[in-house]
Amino acid sequence: xxxxxxxxxxxxxxxxxxxxxxxxxxxxxxVIVSHARWHAERDALLASNLVVxxxxxxxxxxxxxxxxxxxRPLIALDFPAFPDGRAYSQARLxxxxxxxxxxxxxxxxxxxxxxxGFMVRCGFTSFELRDGQDPAACLAAVHEFSVPYQQAAxxxxxxxxRRRA
Amino acid sequence: xxxxxxxDQKLVxxxxxxxxxxxxxxxxxxxxxxxxxxLRLRNGLYVQRFAxxxxxxxxxxxxxxxxxxxxxxxxxxxxxxxxxxxxxxxxQFNWPTLESVPDILADLATVxxxxxxxxxxxxxxxxxxxxxxxxxxxxxxxxPYCEIAxxxxxxxxxxxxxxxxxxxxxSSSTTDRAATRVHDIGVHIVRNEAGELGYTMYVGxxxxxxPIIGVKLRDFLPEADLLSxxxxxxxxxxxxxxxxxxxxxxxxxLVKETGPAKFAELVEAEWAQIKDSYLKLTQADLDxxxxxxxxxxxxxxxxxxxxxxxxxxxxxxxxxxxxxxxxAHRVPGYSAVFASLKAKGVAPGDIDAAQLDAVADLADRYSxxxxxxxxxxNLVFADVQQKDLYPLxxxxxxxxxxxxxxxxxxxxxxxxxxxxxxxxxxxxxxxxEEIFERFESLDDQHxxxxxxxxxxxxxxxxxxxxxxxxxILGVDKKGEEWYQITLGGSSSNDASLGDRTGPSVSRADIAxxxxxxxxxxxxxxxxxxxxxxxxxxxxxxxxxxxxxxxxVEAEA
Numbered sequence: 001x002x003x004x005x006x007x008x009x010x011x012x013x014x015x016x017x018x019x020x021x022x023x024x025x026x027x028x029x030x031v032i033v034s035h036a037r038w039h040a041e042r043d044a045l046l047a048s049n050l051v052v053x054x055x056x057x058x059x060x061x062x063x064x065x066x067x068x069x070x071x072r073p074l075i076a077l078d079f080p081a082f083p084d085g086r087a088y089s090q091a092r093l094x095x096x097x098x099x100x101x102x103x104x105x106x107x108x109x110x111x112x113x114x115x116x117g118f119m120v121r122c123g124f125t126s127f128e129l130r131d132g133q134d135p136a137a138c139l140a141a142v143h144e145f146s147v148p149y150q151q152a153a154x155x156x157x158x159x160x161x162r163r164r165a
Numbered sequence: 166x167x168x169x170x171x172x173d174q175k176l177v178x179x180x181x182x183x184x185x186x187x188x189x190x191x192x193x194x195x196x197x198x199x200x201x202x203x204l205r206l207r208n209g210l211y212v213q214r215f216a217x218x219x220x221x222x223x224x225x226x227x228x229x230x231x232x233x234x235x236x237x238x239x240x241x242x243x244x245x246x247x248x249x250x251x252x253x254x255x256x257q258f259n260w261p262t263l264e265s266v267p268d269i270l271a272d273l274a275t276v277x278x279x280x281x282x283x284x285x286x287x288x289x290x291x292x293x294x295x296x297x298x299x300x301x302x303x304x305x306x307x308x309p310y311c312e313i314a315x316x317x318x319x320x321x322x323x324x325x326x327x328x329x330x331x332x333x334x335x336s337s338s339t340t341d342r343a344a345t346r347v348h349d350i351g352v353h354i355v356r357n358e359a360g361e362l363g364y365t366m367y368v369g370x371x372x373x374x375x376p377i378i379g380v381k382l383r384d385f386l387p388e389a390d391l392l393s394x395x396x397x398x399x400x401x402x403x404x405x406x407x408x409x410x411x412x413x414x415x416x417x418x419l420v421k422e423t424g425p426a427k428f429a430e431l432v433e434a435e436w437a438q439i440k441d442s443y444l445k446l447t448q449a450d451l452d453x454x455x456x457x458x459x460x461x462x463x464x465x466x467x468x469x470x471x472x473x474x475x476x477x478x479x480x481x482x483x484x485x486x487x488x489x490x491x492x493a494h495r496v497p498g499y500s501a502v503f504a505s506l507k508a509k510g511v512a513p514g515d516i517d518a519a520q521l522d523a524v525a526d527l528a529d530r531y532s533x534x535x536x537x538x539x540x541x542x543n544l545v546f547a548d549v550q551q552k553d554l555y556p557l558x559x560x561x562x563x564x565x566x567x568x569x570x571x572x573x574x575x576x577x578x579x580x581x582x583x584x585x586x587x588x589x590x591x592x593x594x595x596x597x598e599e600i601f602e603r604f605e606s607l608d609d610q611h612x613x614x615x616x617x618x619x620x621x622x623x624x625x626x627x628x629x630x631x632x633x634x635x636x637i638l639g640v641d642k643k644g645e646e647w648y649q650i651t652l653g654g655s656s657s658n659d660a661s662l663g664d665r666t667g668p669s670v671s672r673a674d675i676a677x678x679x680x681x682x683x684x685x686x687x688x689x690x691x692x693x694x695x696x697x698x699x700x701x702x703x704x705x706x707x708x709x710x711x712x713x714x715x716x717v718e719a720e721a
Contacts, residue, residue: 084408144179147175149317152322159316
């Protein structure tokens, strides 16, 4: 069963392939490699014809690794368990502080309709939905709350700014 | 009282719709049990020993009369007719059905109430001083700051899935009545030498199985920077807090393992990045929220009343109540009045629907339509005129809320214990009742004075036992209920954790044990002016320990 991808708030075919660390590099196309592989094989990957995205563990300090990931066209951040919210902080740093403009992808067990609204707010732009998720319901859940109290990466005008007007 | 505007109202309405759908999906088998559990906890819904329990948020303990009436309606309609006030100024209902909770939340939303983030690993309800706005020792009213912070924390997109729960308390008075040093973040509103308002920030306090007093992270944080600093603390915690072991996941463990100095460095470094962001509070923002908490219109002639003195002279029971259950008010002729929820035969903090209705009426009649919940599980009518004290006392006595015991031994802080809670090891309510009966009269005889007896049914510490002058902790030993005792705890300015007396004592002996401790105090104290806590700190554990174990059965 292939994963459903939401990108820019619609269902899209996933043009990236997640590459295992020991898998041979394809000749061309778009791949996602682990942070470890990127670290070890960066020169070879850059020399290839591949478009290379990178998947970052949620234990990594974004500020530390920024120089080696900032130019990537895709960064995938992982939610290894439903309640593990570390990638929310990573996403906000990338999207807000470091103005990352590539595809910021959410992967893992929390990528479901009950959390996707928070993910959009924190700057994720694409979502590998967990198996069994209804894409239409996930898209609807993005707008479950019409006005946020906080300013965040989605640039929705928060309540306190509306009140100042 | 903060009044919702259209935005606040829309958010709680949308939250009800969201939870209604989550509950529907769960009941239809479309949402995994474990995930629904985490989602319902963020809406205050536990599944307890016998039934679900719903914890409703009372931001910084403040209630309008129509909200109190709604709580009465909920108790009557969806519960067995009563609720339970908690040590974090919230209210819990112990008997709703799971299916009815979306309707309860919808009812609450009609009076600007909710249960958002009253449980789960997220930022919880903000607590504060129950005498906010009326206390003589207050620098500024802390409630506008609480409300600003409440909004920042509500559905915060980054911090809804933290390693563990996160509790923040804000205090603005010389005497800390909000137990700030046992919170994940404790905020003291202060003025610096230049006369500017700001905050002293404490972090890493907490009770539970590893009780720790919070450490000072910053002496003075400018007034505009409250939210950015909290965000910096939360971001460091979300990134580095432990997720491998639930018992080591609170921020207090991170602060301890990192070391307070290094932790402060991490926070300061993060804060430097965001302190000049949109999180900086503007004077206009502060002023707008402060206007919601404008002072009631006090009667300038209130102090001219002469009936009060006459009533005191004529009625010893009324006089005794005024000595114990009134607190000074900054406006002449007014008092803050405590309604005691610690009466004989009633679980500490329990209040029934008829009492809730009556409290709402009394608030309307005598205290500008508002009432507060204290972290000691009592209620406060904060703005009562002197001439109204006697009729208010009569009315409270008529509904069983006039026990003259505020701050005394029988004003026990107590969790629901084994009777309700699925975590608990031992009864707490039954022990509280036994202690109440034992000391109801002894109190009068010996004038034991200021005393905090705090009791928890398990080491999660909802009854704040670690900071009780006498703390009692229920433990399970081979299926039997035993109790560990600590002495010398405090959650006030001189915050300290209690010292264990030694082996735990049996259910049969716990009331005797407390009596032994009280008698030791009465024998050892210099005078009636020396409190139990002061006496213990002076003479130490030895005499208490000797007397305690002389007559009771103990088991290590």
